[in-house]
Amino acid sequence: xxxxxxxxxxxxxxxxxxTALSIARSISEGLAKKVLAASVNGEVFDAHxxxxxxxxxxxxxxxxxxxxxxxxxxTAHLLAEAVEAQFPGVKFWVGPAVEQGFYYDMDLGDKKMTxxxxxxxxxxxxxxxxxxxxxxxxxxxxxxxxxxFTEKGxxxxxxxxxxxxDGEITFYKQGxxxxxxxGPHIPSTAPIKAIKLTSVxxxxxxxxxxxxxxxxxxGISFPNQKELDAYLLMLEEAKKRDHRKLGKELGIYTMxxxxxxxxxxxxxxxxxxxxxxxxxxxxxxxAAGYKRVVTPHIAKESMYLTSGHLPYYADSMFPPMxxxxxxxxxxxxxxxHHHKIFDAEPKSYRELPFRIAEYxxxxxxxxxxxxxxxxxxRCLHMNDAHIYCSKEQxxxxxxAVNEMYLKYFKIFGIDKYVMRLSLHDxxxxxxxxxxEPALWxxxxxxxxxxxxxxxxxxxxxxxxxxxxxxxxxxxxxxAIGREFTLATNQVDFNSGLKFKLxxxxxxxxxxxxxxxxxxxxxxxxxxxxxxxxxxxxxFPLWLAPVQVKVLPISDKxxxxxxxxxxxxxxxxxxxxxxxxxxxIGKKIRDTELMKIPYMLVVGEKEMNEQQVAVRRQGKxxxxxxxxxxxxxxxxxxxxxxxxx
RNA sequence: GCCGUUGUAGCUCAGUGGUAGAGCACUUCCUUGGUAAGGAAGAGGUCGUGAGUUCAAUUCUCAUCAACGGCUCCA
Numbered sequence: 001x002x003x004x005x006x007x008x009x010x011x012x013x014x015x016x017x018x019t020a021l022s023i024a025r026s027i028s029e030g031l032a033k034k035v036l037a038a039s040v041n042g043e044v045f046d047a048h049x050x051x052x053x054x055x056x057x058x059x060x061x062x063x064x065x066x067x068x069x070x071x072x073x074x075t076a077h078l079l080a081e082a083v084e085a086q087f088p089g090v091k092f093w094v095g096p097a098v099e100q101g102f103y104y105d106m107d108l109g110d111k112k113m114t115x116x117x118x119x120x121x122x123x124x125x126x127x128x129x130x131x132x133x134x135x136x137x138x139x140x141x142x143x144x145x146x147x148x149f150t151e152k153g154x155x156x157x158x159x160x161x162x163x164x165x166d167g168e169i170t171f172y173k174q175g176x177x178x179x180x181x182x183g184p185h186i187p188s189t190a191p192i193k194a195i196k197l198t199s200v201x202x203x204x205x206x207x208x209x210x211x212x213x214x215x216x217x218x219g220i221s222f223p224n225q226k227e228l229d230a231y232l233l234m235l236e237e238a239k240k241r242d243h244r245k246l247g248k249e250l251g252i253y254t255m256x257x258x259x260x261x262x263x264x265x266x267x268x269x270x271x272x273x274x275x276x277x278x279x280x281x282x283x284x285x286x287a288a289g290y291k292r293v294v295t296p297h298i299a300k301e302s303m304y305l306t307s308g309h310l311p312y313y314a315d316s317m318f319p320p321m322x323x324x325x326x327x328x329x330x331x332x333x334x335x336x337h338h339h340k341i342f343d344a345e346p347k348s349y350r351e352l353p354f355r356i357a358e359y360x361x362x363x364x365x366x367x368x369x370x371x372x373x374x375x376x377x378r379c380l381h382m383n384d385a386h387i388y389c390s391k392e393q394x395x396x397x398x399x400a401v402n403e404m405y406l407k408y409f410k411i412f413g414i415d416k417y418v419m420r421l422s423l424h425d426x427x428x429x430x431x432x433x434x435x436e437p438a439l440w441x442x443x444x445x446x447x448x449x450x451x452x453x454x455x456x457x458x459x460x461x462x463x464x465x466x467x468x469x470x471x472x473x474x475x476x477x478x479a480i481g482r483e484f485t486l487a488t489n490q491v492d493f494n495s496g497l498k499f500k501l502x503x504x505x506x507x508x509x510x511x512x513x514x515x516x517x518x519x520x521x522x523x524x525x526x527x528x529x530x531x532x533x534x535x536x537x538x539f540p541l542w543l544a545p546v547q548v549k550v551l552p553i554s555d556k557x558x559x560x561x562x563x564x565x566x567x568x569x570x571x572x573x574x575x576x577x578x579x580x581x582x583x584i585g586k587k588i589r590d591t592e593l594m595k596i597p598y599m600l601v602v603g604e605k606e607m608n609e610q611q612v613a614v615r616r617q618g619k620x621x622x623x624x625x626x627x628x629x630x631x632x633x634x635x636x637x638x639x640x641x642x643x644x
Numbered sequence: 645g646c647c648g649u650u651g652u653a654g655c656u657c658a659g660u661g662g663u664a665g666a667g668c669a670c671u672u673c674c675u676u677g678g679u680a681a682g683g684a685a686g687a688g689g690u691c692g693u694g695a696g697u698u699c700a701a702u703u704c705u706c707a708u709c710a711a712c713g714g715c716u717c718c719a
Contacts, residue, residue, distance in 0.1 A: 103714095114649085115648080199649090199713050200647090200648060200713090201648065202715060203714070204646075204647090204715055207716075209646070209715075209716045209717085213715075214647090215647075215648085216714070216715080218714080255710090255711090257710060261710070312719075316717085316718080332719070362719090366717080366718070367646095367717065368710090369714090369715080370716085370718070376718075466719060467719075485718080551679090553676080582681090583676085583681085583682060584677070585681070586680080586681055586682080587679090588679050589679095593680080601678070603677095615679060620679075620680095
C-alpha cells in the first residue's frame with residue numbers, strides 16, 4: 001500500500017501501482033471524467049500511469065494550467081496523426097504546447113501545406129478525436145526506438161534519440177500514430193471536442209537560421225465549442241486594440257512605400273502625443289538633475305570603431321555614406337555622441353554624477369521580416385540619457401533611475417510588466433560580450449543589489465546583456481501577445497575605457513567613470529505603440545491629441561461654439577469644433593469613435609446661460625456647467641496627468 | 645534574411661480573361677435637429693509595380709516592392 005496525500009492535507013491509502021484516474025473514480029465518477037492528468041510529487045503524470053510510491057497528489061482538470069498544456073500537447077499528437085494520414089512520408093520534429101495552444105514542426109519533403117489544408121486537417125482531427133483512442137505510454141529501449149524510427153526514415157526523431165539513453169525513452173501511441181515523447185498526455189482523445197488550426201508558418205530546425213526550415217502548424221483546442229468560440233472572440237477583441245489599427249483610426253502615424261519600410265510618419269495627432277511625452281521627460285529629468293543635449297544624426301566610422309559598436313552591429317546599421325574619403329554612419333545609438341560630450345571638457349569628481357539627456361533620433365536597419373508597426377522600426381526616437389559616475393555613486397544613481405521608471409509606470413498605470421535582469425553568458429566572452437570577466441560579475445552584483453534592496457521583483461536571464469554590460473529590461477506584451485522590451489537601464493563598464501573617459505578624483509588622479517545608459521520611456525515609437533494598446537486608444541486627457549470637441553446642436557450656435565473653443569484654446573486646451581451640418585447624435589457618435597475625452601454640447605440653453613453640456617467619452621452625459629468651471633476642471637485634470 | 649499568405653476608391657471589403665462595384669468617409673443641396681448613424685445627388689480607382697502568355701490581363705504565369713502570420717534577430 002502507498003499513502004496518497006491530497007492538497008487539503010488528507011491522506012489515504014491505495015494499492016501500489018494505482019493510478020490518478022482510479023483514485024479520482026474512488027472519489028466520484030464525475031471527477032474521474034474531468035481528470036486530464038495528475039501532479040504527482042510535483043511531476044505531471046498521465047492519469048493512468050501507475051503511482052508506485054507515497055505521493056502528494058493533485059488531480060488536474062481543465063482549469064489547471066498543467067492540464068491545459070497536457071491537453072494541447074495531446075492535441076499536437078492528434079494533429080500529427082492527421083497530417084500523417086494526409087501527407088504520407090512526413091517527418092516530425094517536435095510538437096509542444098505553448099502558452100495558448102500548441103504547434104508541431106514537420107518536414108513535408110517537397111510537399112507544401114497551405115492554409116486551405118488546415119480546414120481538412122481540422123476535420124480529420126475531429127474525426128480521430130471522436131474515436132476515443134487512448135494515449136498509451138510505452139517504455140522502450142534505445143535500440144528498439146532507433147530501429148523504429150530508422151524504419152520510418154525519420155531522421156529528426158533519430159536526432160532527438162541521440163541525446164537520450166535507455167530508461168528515459170518513452171513512446172506514446174494513439175490510434176495509428178506513435179511518437180517519441182516524454183509525455184504526459186490526457187487519458188484519451190475524446191475530451192478534445194473543439195479544434196482550431198490557426199496558422200501554418202516556417203520555423204528553422206532547432207531555431208537556427210542556418211538549418212533547414214520546417215513547416216510549423218499552430219493550433220489550439222478546447223473541451224467544448226463554447227470555449228473555442230470565446231477564445232476566437234477574445235482574439236478579435238485583441239485585434240481591435242492592435243496599435244497598428246488604432247494608429248490608423250486615430251490619425252497617429254502612417255507608413256508610406258516611398259518613404260520606406262519601418263519609417264513611420266507621425267501625423268499631427270501622433271505628434272501631440274510625442275510632444276507631451278517629451279514634456280514629461282524634460283520635467284522629470286530636469287528635476288532629477290539631468291542636463292539636455294543635442295547631437296547630430298551621423299558620425300564618422302572612427303567613432304563607431306572606438307565604441308566597438310561597428311564590429312558588433314554593422315549588419316543592423318544603415319550602410320555608410322562616403323564623403324571626402326570618410327565614411328559616415330547614421331547613428332544607431334546615442335551613446336558615443338554623449339561620451340564625446342562628457343569628454344569635451346575636463347571633469348572633476350565634483351561634477352559627477354554627470355547626467356545628460358536627449359530624445360535621440362536613431363536609425364537601425366532591422367531585417368525586413370522583423371518590422372512590426374511602431375514596435376519595431378528603422379527610425380526611432382529614444383528617451384536616452386547617460387549618467388557618468390564613480391563606483392561609489394553607482395548604487396544611488398542606479399536606484400534613482402529605477403525609481404524614475406516606477407514613477408513613470410505609475411503615471412501611465414503600467415502594471416503588467418516584468419523586470420528582467422539581463423546577464424552575460426561566460427561562454428560568449430570575447431564574442432558577444434566584451435572580455436572582462438571580473439567586471440561583468442562585479443557590475444552584475446551591483447545591479448542585483450539595487451533590485452534586491454529596493455524590493456523590486458525581477459527575473460534573471462542569462463545571455464541577454466548588452467555587449468558592454470548588464471542591464472535591466474522592462475518586458476511588456478502587445479495586444480496580440482508579442483513580447484517587447486519597453487524600457488532599458490544598463491550599466492556600462494567598458495565605454496569609459498574605450499573612449500578614454502576620465503575625471504579627476506579627490507586624490508588628483510584620473511579615474512574612469514562608470515556609465516549608466518537608461519531609457520525609461522523607451523522610444524517614442526514603441527512607447528506610443530504600447531500606450532495605444534494599453535489605453536485601447538482612449539488616451540488620458542493630458543495625452544489626448546484632441547482633448548475637447550465642441551458640438552453645436554445646429555449651426556445657429558456655431559458662433560457660441562467657436563467662442564467656447566477659443567476660451568479653451570486660451571486656457572491651453574486642445575479643442576476643436578464640429579461645424580458639420582450633422583445632427584447632434586451623429587456628431588456625438590463620431591466624436592466617441594475618435595475617443596476624444598470631452599464633448600461639449602452647446603445649444604440655445606447653454607448659449608443663453610454661458611454654459612456647456614459636458615459629455616465624457618465612454619461615460620455619457622455629465623450635465624451642464626458654466627464654461628469657466630469646466631475649463632478649470634479640465635486644466636486640473638491635464639496638469640495632474642491623471643490616468644482617470 | 646527565411647517559410648507561408650495577401651495587395652481592388654481615403655477606410656473596410658465584394659467581383660471578373662472582354663479595361664470595375666458596395667458600405668463608411670469626402671463634396672453639394674435639403675433638413676436646424678438636444679446626447680452613439682436624417683435624406684438626396686455628386687465626385688473619387690491606369691485593380692501595388694514591371695515583364696510574359698493571349699486577339700484581349702485587374703483576373704493566368706514570372707519577377708519585384710510592401711503588408712500580414714510565424715522563424716531568426718533586437719544596442
